[in-house]
Each structure stands twice: as C-alpha cells, then as structure tokens.
Amino acid sequence: MAIAKAERLMNLALCLLGTRRPLSKRELRGSIEAYMEAGNDESFNRMFERDKDDLRELGLVIETVENLDGETGYLARRDSNRLPPVSLDAEEAAALGLAAKVWQQARLAGAASGALQKLRAGGMPEAEDPYEGQHSAIEPRIPVHEAAFEPLMLACRDRRPVAFDYRKSTAARPEARQVEPWALECWRGHWYLAGYDRDRGAERVFRLSRITGKVRSRAAKYTAEVPDVVTVRETVASWAGESADRSALIRLRAGAGYPLRAKATAVREGGDGWDELEIPYGHGLDAWLVEFGPDVVVVGPADLRADVVDRLRAVAGA
Numbered sequence: 080m081a082i083a084k085a086e087r088l089m090n091l092a093l094c095l096l097g098t099r100r101p102l103s104k105r106e107l108r109g110s111i112e113a114y115m116e117a118g119n120d121e122s123f124n125r126m127f128e129r130d131k132d133d134l135r136e137l138g139l140v141i142e143t144v145e146n147l148d149g150e151t152g153y154l155a156r157r158d159s160n161r162l163p164p165v166s167l168d169a170e171e172a173a174a175l176g177l178a179a180k181v182w183q184q185a186r187l188a189g190a191a192s193g194a195l196q197k198l199r200a201g202g203m204p205e206a207e208d209p210y211e212g213q214h215s216a217i218e219p220r221i222p223v224h225e226a227a228f229e230p231l232m233l234a235c236r237d238r239r240p241v242a243f244d245y246r247k248s249t250a251a252r253p254e255a256r257q258v259e260p261w262a263l264e265c266w267r268g269h270w271y272l273a274g275y276d277r278d279r280g281a282e283r284v285f286r287l288s289r290i291t292g293k294v295r296s297r298a299a300k301y302t303a304e305v306p307d308v309v310t311v312r313e314t315v316a317s318w319a320g321e322s323a324d325r326s327a328l329i330r331l332r333a334g335a336g337y338p339l340r341a342k343a344t345a346v347r348e349g350g351d352g353w354d355e356l357e358i359p360y361g362h363g364l365d366a367w368l369v370e371f372g373p374d375v376v377v378v379g380p381a382d383l384r385a386d387v388v389d390r391l392r393a394v395a396g397a
Contacts, residue, residue, distance in 0.1 A: 087114075091111060101151075101152025102154060103152050107153070108127075138160075139155055139160055141237070144298065151298045169288055223289070225287040231287070231294055241297060245290055245291070247289070251290075254286075260272055261274045269287070269288060270286070271285065271287065284314060323361035324360075325361075325380070326344065327358055327377065328355065328378040329368065330352055330353045331374060333349075335374040364383065
C-alpha cells in the first residue's frame with residue numbers, strides 16, 4: 080500500500096511538473112494508472128485531493144488555475160519548485176533550528192521539522208544545540224488558537240485567494256470578504272492577516288479571532304501586487320495600533336488595565352479610585368480600549384472617545 084501511494088504521488092508530481100499548461104482532473108485521471116483504476120468519480124476525487132494535499136505538504140508548489148471555460152486546472156511550475164543553493168553557516172542553521180522549535184506544540188510541528196530536513200538535504204550544516212538534553216525553563220512558543228490560521232498560512236504560501244466571513248468589532252453580524260492573502264503577523268498575542276480586499280479594492284488587515292466559519296480557497300490569480308515583507312509588517316503594526324502619532328488621556332480604574340499602564344508615558348494617581356494615564360494614540364487604540372470595558376473612560380481626544388462609544392454601542396446592540 081505504501082509503495083503504491085508513493086508511486087502514485089510520484090506520477091502526479093511528474094505530470095504537474097512536466098506540463099506547460101494547467102491539467103484538469105479529467106486529464107490527470109486519464110494519465111495516471113492508479114486514477115484510472117479508481118472505482119468511481121467520488122473515489123477518484125477523494126484520492127486526488129489527498130494526493131494534492133500530500134504533495135503540497137512535501138513542499139511542491141501546485142497552482143490552481145481556472146480557464147476561460149470555467150474548468151479548474153493544476154500545474155507545478157519548475158521555477159517555483161527549484162530550491163536555490165543553500166549557503167548557511169552554523170550560526171544561521173542554529174537560528175533556524177530554534178525557530179522551528181516554536182511550532183513543536185502546534186499543528187505546524189511536522190511542517191517545521193520537514194522544512195529543516197529539506198534544508199539539510201540541500202546542504203545546510205547540522206547545528207549543535209547548546210540546550211539539547213537539558214530542561215530549559217524558557218521555551219520558544221507562539222500560541223495559535225484560531226482555526227483560520229492553518230488554511231490562511233497555506234494560502235499565503237501558495238498565493239491563493241480566499242473567502243471568509245469577518246465580523247468587525249463595530250458590527251453585529253459578519254460580512255463576506257474576498258481577500259488575496261499576503262502574510263500573517265502575531266501582535267500582542269493576536270494573529271493578523273494582511274492582504275488585498277477585492278471588494279474594497281484596497282489593502283486591509285484582519286484579526287483572525289474575528290473570522291467566523293471556514294476559510295474557503297478560490298481558484299484564481301492575484302489581481303494586486305504583493306508588497307515586500309517589511310511593508311506588510313509595518314501595515315500590521317499600524318493597524319494593530321502600534322504606530323502612534325498623538326497622545327490620548329484616559330481614566331483607568333485603580334488596580335486594573337496593567338497592559339495600558341505598561342504602555343503609558345505618564346500616570347497620575349487619583350484619590351477617587353481612578354488614575355489618569357497618557358498613552359500613545361494610533362490606529363486601533365479604540366478597539367483595544369473597548370476590551371477593558373467599564374474599567375476605562377476616555378477623556379480625549381474627542382474623536383477617540385467617539386470611536387470607543389460607537390464600538391461599545393455596537394457590542395451592546397449585538
């Protein structure tokens with residue numbers, strides 16, 4: 080059984096790499112013996128989808144293309160599946176090994192381990208782990224709780240548009256979004272997706288915890304140019320409220336809101352059970368303040384106060 084599956088995966092990979100145009104499921108079924116022997120269309124479809132996912136998991140970049148007739152085709156371009164020479168020194172290899180450990184407690188553990196094996200096969204030196212065999216009190220880890228993370232991560236990697244339902248903090252119900260995903264970023268313990276929103280025709284950032292239902296892939300090419308990584312990270316930082324160009328004055332209940340206190344540039348203790356804080360004011364601060372509920376009162380500026388009130392009313396109306 081294992082040999083038969085390996086042979087089937089190899090044949091599928093060769094077909095996808097050897098074609099100059101996208102091949103439909105019908106054409107692939109007629110070209111691979113194991114698919115011809117499938118009992119019916121349902122059995123073939125299940126087998127093909129599993130094989131396609133397995134090849135992508137192994138690192139093969141498979142493109143999904145829709146032709147003018149609306150038929151979906153598949154191909155793996157050679158230039159997208161060619162590993163360049165690996166020229167990493169021992170310190171760089173050690174850094175990659177440490178980064179891979181971040182995902183050992185998540186569903187990406189297998190992918191991280193597989194990536195290291197491929198790099199080592201390509202010439203990356205084996206790095207000595209100074210903490211090997213020791214029980215370190217500090218373990219690198221990034222929490223991933225959102226179900227949308229894995230399909231969005233794969234969509235970013237494969238450059239595939241997606242669709243999902245998204246609920247804004249000011250909305251009572253989610254809205255459908257068509258997005259060309261660029262990159263995922265973790266900020267203040269929350270995951271964000273940066274991408275191009277087709278319906279709005281502009282760059283947008285989405286918090287994964289506000290995505291409802293399943294993330295659905297779309298068979299089409301990107302319509303907008305993907306910016307470089309630095310630009311995406313700056314965009315996520317800006318939309319997450321980290322790019323501050325003003326100062327806000329808030330009243331905070333004594334003994335509450337420690338993250339706000341850590342960010343404050345000035346704190347004045349009050350005698351009425353409330354403290355006054357000056358904190359940097361940038362995009363996204365209103366959404367963050369709402370999370371502290373009745374423990375926070377915005378004094379100014381007026382536009383920030385109005386935004387917080389609008390968000391609280393939307394939550395109350397939901």
